[in-house]
Amino acid sequence: MIITDTHTHLYSEAFDEDRAEMIHRAIDANVKRFFIPAIDSTYTASMLQLEKDFPEHVFLMMGLHPTHVKENYKDELAHVEAQLAARSFYAIGEIGIDLYWDKSTLDIQIEAFRYQIHLAKQYQLPIVIHCREAFDEIFEVLEQEKSDDLYGIFHCFTGNLEQAQKAISYNMKLGIGGVVTFKNGKIDQFINQIDLKHIVLETDSPYLAPKPYRGKRNESSYIYKVLEKLAELYQMSADEVAHITTENSKAIFGI
Template sequence: MIITDTHTHLYSEAFDDDRKEAIEKAIDLGVKRFFIPAIDSTYTESMLKLEKDFPGHMYLMSGLHPTHVKENFEEELAHVEEMLETHSYYAVGEIGIDLYWEKKYLKEQQVAFKKQIQLAKRKNLPIVIHCRDAFDEVFEVLEGEKGDGLRGIFHCFTGTLEQAKKAISYNMKLGIGGVVTFKNGKMDTFLDQIELKHIVLETDAPYLAPTPYRGKRNESAYIINVLEKLADIYCVPNEEIAEITTNNSKDVFGV
């Protein structure tokens, strides 16, 4: 059984004390493929080291996270473009709009999101979308960019059935993580109305740990809890969830 974690920040400082052990634990459980989203240029070096230390398991993305869009966002976007020219990446992400923490840089976030979508199209790469308290704003940008070349993952999807269908209409898979295991998450009330071909698994480690680890540091090994919850929701064996979602990730990332 090969499991794919399509979104995990294994270079995070949260893993500085036991990174190797945490990754090997996940690999032993069948998590063989880890897709690593970017935040900003300060993490590039640690991401490249992660790829070097675990060859054949780590697949990097390049991008500017919306919460890190500040006055210098044009410089950061130039770094993203430079990295895409000089190294192999499998997606542009994570990118999008986040209005949870502040709305001061909404305009800049919209510009950065749009520019990075266009960059992904030019490079024939998928995008990985971060959306928090900003479904309308994200969908507005996607509407303007829909069509040939637009594809990717709506990371950490926590919206409604209607929003799920709209995301899928833009050629996005839904990244399902720990929230699906929360009692108040509500995802389990409608997810079975979405075909499995639209679903990929993720952890967003070290964030959003699933039940029973909620509130603790998340790790890629805990994707097993997400997989088991989906097996319950869809009434299929764990192995089928692993196979379908891994194949879906291959469709997105091309590897």
């Protein structure tokens, strides 16, 4: 059984004291593939080092996270573009809109999101979307930009059934993580109405640890709790869910 964590911030400062041990724990638990989203230019060196340390397991994305779209966002987008020109990545991400922390930057968040979608099309890469309190705004951009060459993952999906179906209609897989195990997460109430071919697994570690680790630092080995919950909801074996979701990740990332 090979499990793929399609979204994990392994370079996070939360892992500075035990990063290698934490990654080996996950590998020993059959989590063999880690897809690493970018945040901003300050993390690029750490991401590249991570890839150097675990070349068979770590696959990098490049992008500007919406919460880091600030006054210098054009410089940050130039950095993203320079990185894409210099070497290969597996996705543009994580990108999108976040209105939980700062609504005042909505206009430049939309501009940065749209710009990076165009980069994804240029480089024939998937996008990995971050959406927080911004479904309407995200869908509006996707509606305007939709095309056969726009596809990817709706990371950390926390919407309802209608929003799930809408995301899928834009060629997006749903990234399902620890929230599916939460008592009040609500995803568990409808997710089995979505064909598993549209689902990928993720942790978003060090954030959003699943039960029974909720409130603690998340790590990629904890993805097995997400796997177990989906196996229960879909009434399938964990092996089947791991296989299907890993194949789905291959279809998105091309590896």
